[in-house]
Amino acid sequence: MRATFPHLLHLDIVLGILYPTLGVEIVPPPPITSRTIEIGVEHAPQNACFPLKVTLGNFVEGIERGADTVFMAGGVGPCRFGYYGQIQKIILEDLGYDVQFVLIDHPRFGWRPFFQALKTMAGGRFSFPRVKKAVSLAWKALVFTEELETQRRALRCQVVNRAELDMVIDGALQSLRKVESGSEFERIKKEAWSDLSALERKKENNFLKVGIVGEIYIAQETRINFQVEKLLGDLGVYVHNSVSTAQYVLNTFPVLKSKEKLEAWELARPYLKRFVGGEGIDTVGSTIRYAQEGFDGVVHLYPFTCMPEIVAKSVLTQVSRDFDLPVLHLAIDEHAGEAGLVTRVEAFVDVLERRRKYWKKAEGE
Amino acid sequence: MELYLGVDVGSVTTKLVLMDKKKKIWASCYLKTSGDPVLALKEGLTYIEDHLPRGGEIVGVGTTGSARHLAGVVVGADIVKNEITAHAVAAITRVPEVRTVFEIGGQDSKLILIREGVVEDFAMNTICAAGTGSFLEHQAVRLNVPIEEFGKLALQAEQSVRIAGRCTVFAESDMIHKQQLGFAKPEIIKGLCESLVRNFMNNLATGKTIEDPIVFQGGVAANQGIVQAFRDFFQGKKKIVVPPEHGVMGAWGAAILAMEYAPQETAFQGFEVVNRVFENRSFTCGDCPNGCEVVFLKEEGVIKALWGSRCGKWTPETVGQKFAESKLEEKTDQRELSVS
Structure with missing residues (x-):
């Protein structure tokens, strides 16, 4: 199984940490570009909301890279988002892509399908301790990527050299892609924080x-x-x-x-x-x-x-x-x-x- | 005498204003951009140079409009500001008690709400042409009426006819339909003016409280038919002011902003700019599927500024290197930069 998924900021990093431990190969879609959007707009219904189109573009580009499975979150009804998976599945079928579409729904709408989807996403072998360990590290990584972005937003106006700020944060994100153990993760985190606090700040603060x-x-x-x-x-x-x-x-x-x-x-x-x-x-x-x-x-x-x-x-x-x-x-x-x-x-x-x-x-x- | 230059390069017209410390306008011009902002700028600068009062010296330059960055590089601007702020500043200077600004230009329209001399809210329509000057110009061509006569004709109408103004294309078919029903030209023109006003109010003013005095500016304010249509829309209950400088308000605002900014030493390149050779070049970067169209401005063969590189890898230096290495220059797309 070679699985692809939609982009959402740094989700590819998080899943990149989660999946190798589960023995599932993932194929991240290429970064979102004008082409991704073009593909999505071409194949999605015209009045569908924009995220549906972009994520559809992600799937097609992921499949082009060799994915045979698509992971997507559902959620029966917060809004039209609940339909995304179903519609995208049909569109991919109509386009002639022979892929497995795994849609994970909220357990509220049935524990059985939830665990079934989880099982498929976890590579068929569902061993709780292993999943727990991987999930815990991936969760920490997700929170950390968000903290990094929070810092980027907050510090952009404060630092003297904005390019340096981007370099520190993008560098930390890059090294996260290769992280395997919890101790390694902590080291990256510590380094990123010290690098960030070392950046030269402007004098004014209003x-x-x-x-x-x-x-x-x-x-x-x-x-x-x-x-x-x-x-x-x-x-x-x-x-x-x-x-x-x-x-x-x-x-x-x-x-x-x-x-x-x-x-x-x-x-x-x-x-x-x-x-x-x-x-x-x-x-x-x-x-x-x-x-x-x-x-x-x-x-x-x-x-x-x-x-x-x-x-x-x-x-x-x-x-x-x-x-x-x-x-x-x-x-x-x-x-x-x-x-x-x-x-x-x-x-x-x-x-x-x-x-x-x-x-x-x-x-x- | 210390003078400030304001430049507003829009999609359809280019405006320049020369102003003194008391915000008094000494010279101003209003030219067609005609798809060549650099040429229009040079023409404008020549005009300003000819009308420069004796002993006058330019100590600050501000640019605005959709080509504000380009204009800023060519002329040498101390401050580059968006057109909403520029228009608001000029309106507040002209009519200090102003509470609402309507600005209708060639390809966009703006609504600015002002309370106690401070901008409180604004709305801008850039998606649809049906509330802008281009819409009127297009219909004027169809009716074979010079755009300058358009407003006067509208005032001659005894009654008006309702024309669907939601979309430029459908407005046209509706207009033809009304012509075929036998309505006279002035009536149809009045109908068009009213549909533009309706469109402006529907698109921009929904949910906003319009208080007077209203300052109506921008190129379209010259059209008496539209001014009348706005008055009719408010049933004469709101005070609408059309300042005599309505066409150059953006440029005036840019000049005022330059004065407020008070540069120590101006970045103004001088009137010699007119004799320099500027070239707009572009190429499509093929390094990722984004396919950014990178546009750069060359002054006397040297790259001065660059736009459109989303990831930031292209700077004047890297583009210079790229062309020096591969001599790609001959192959590049030498399209003129069109500013939208």
């Missing part, structure tokens, strides 16, 4: 602070969202992203639950009481949290036609007014133009800067 909220895929996948975080960082903005795959995974297990998410839902309650699908509530709750933490603005990223986020967007209009917090909404799909996006982000940062100056002046009087 940066504008912008939070990112939105749909899990678009808000995280930098190769799709025109690197909004980098753009903001280059404009001298401190960036924090409220979206995290680790928290998402945690939250799917009833016993664990994500503290962060529960907190966000609680905050969103005065505005949005019910689950509206996807990350709709999280978007609203995280925006309120950013307002309370004194952020200057929020960037809302979502796929064009994403229903949960459109609900959140309407709610955010009121949140933005109540908390006096500017929100920039960016809908992304294959038609989104980079020039227009850059102009809007630049103008948004100008708005935040001028607001700060204005308030400072008003306070001084």
